[in-house]
Amino acid sequence: MTTATTTTHEPSNNSDTPAPADDLTTDDGTDKLVPVTEAIRYRRRAQQAEQRLADLEREVGELRSAYDASQETITALERRERIDALLNEAHTVDLEAARLLTEVAVAGMDEPDVASAVTDLRRHKPYLFESGGVGLPSAMGPRDPDQDNDPVVEAASQARVTGDRRDLLRYLRLRRSS
Numbered sequence: 001m002t003t004a005t006t007t008t009h010e011p012s013n014n015s016d017t018p019a020p021a022d023d024l025t026t027d028d029g030t031d032k033l034v035p036v037t038e039a040i041r042y043r044r045r046a047q048q049a050e051q052r053l054a055d056l057e058r059e060v061g062e063l064r065s066a067y068d069a070s071q072e073t074i075t076a077l078e079r080r081e082r083i084d085a086l087l088n089e090a091h092t093v094d095l096e097a098a099r100l101l102t103e104v105a106v107a108g109m110d111e112p113d114v115a116s117a118v119t120d121l122r123r124h125k126p127y128l129f130e131s132g133g134v135g136l137p138s139a140m141g142p143r144d145p146d147q148d149n150d151p152v153v154e155a156a157s158q159a160r161v162t163g164d165r166r167d168l169l170r171y172l173r174l175r176r177s178s
Contacts, residue, residue: 090122155175
C-alpha cells in the first residue's frame with residue numbers, strides 16, 4: 001500500500017512581504033487603494049520612527065546639557081588653577097582662605113580678572129601673605145638653654161628610650177615634686 005502525496009506550492013499570505021503593488025497612482029491620476037494590512041504596517045512603522053526620533057531628540061538634549069555642565073566645570077577648574085598659581089607666586093600663608101576670598105572677588109566682577117583680584121586681596125588683607133623677610137610673631141617665647149639640664153626632662157627622655165618601668169616611676173616622682 002503506497003500513498004502518494006502531492007504538495008502544491010501556494011503563495012503564502014505573509015504580512016511582512018508587501019503586496020504586489022507597482023504604483024500607488026493609476027494612469028489617469030487617481031489614487032490606488034492600498035490594502036488595509038499594508039496601511040496599518042506603514043502607520044506602525046511611521047509611529048515607531050516618530051517615537052525613535054523623539055527618543056533621540058531627548059537624548060541629544062541630555063547630552064547637550066551634560067556637555068554644558070562639563071564645560072562649566074572645566075572653566076571653573078582652570079580658573080581655580082590660575083588662582084592657585086597666582087596665590088603661590090604671591091607667597092600666600094593660608095592658601096585656602098585666600099583662594100575662597102579670591103573666588104568670591106572674581107565671581108563679583110563683570111569681567112573676571114584673577115590677577116587684579118589677587119592684587120586687591122594682597123592690598124586689603126596683607127596678613128594672608130608672607131611679608132618679605134619679617135617673620136610672624138611667635139606665640140612661644142625663646143627656649144631657655146638651662147632647661148636642657150633639667151632632671152625632669154632627662155628622666156622623661158630616659159624613660160622614653162628605655163621603656164623600663166623603674167625609669168618611668170622615677171620620672172613621675174620627679175615631675176610630682178617639681
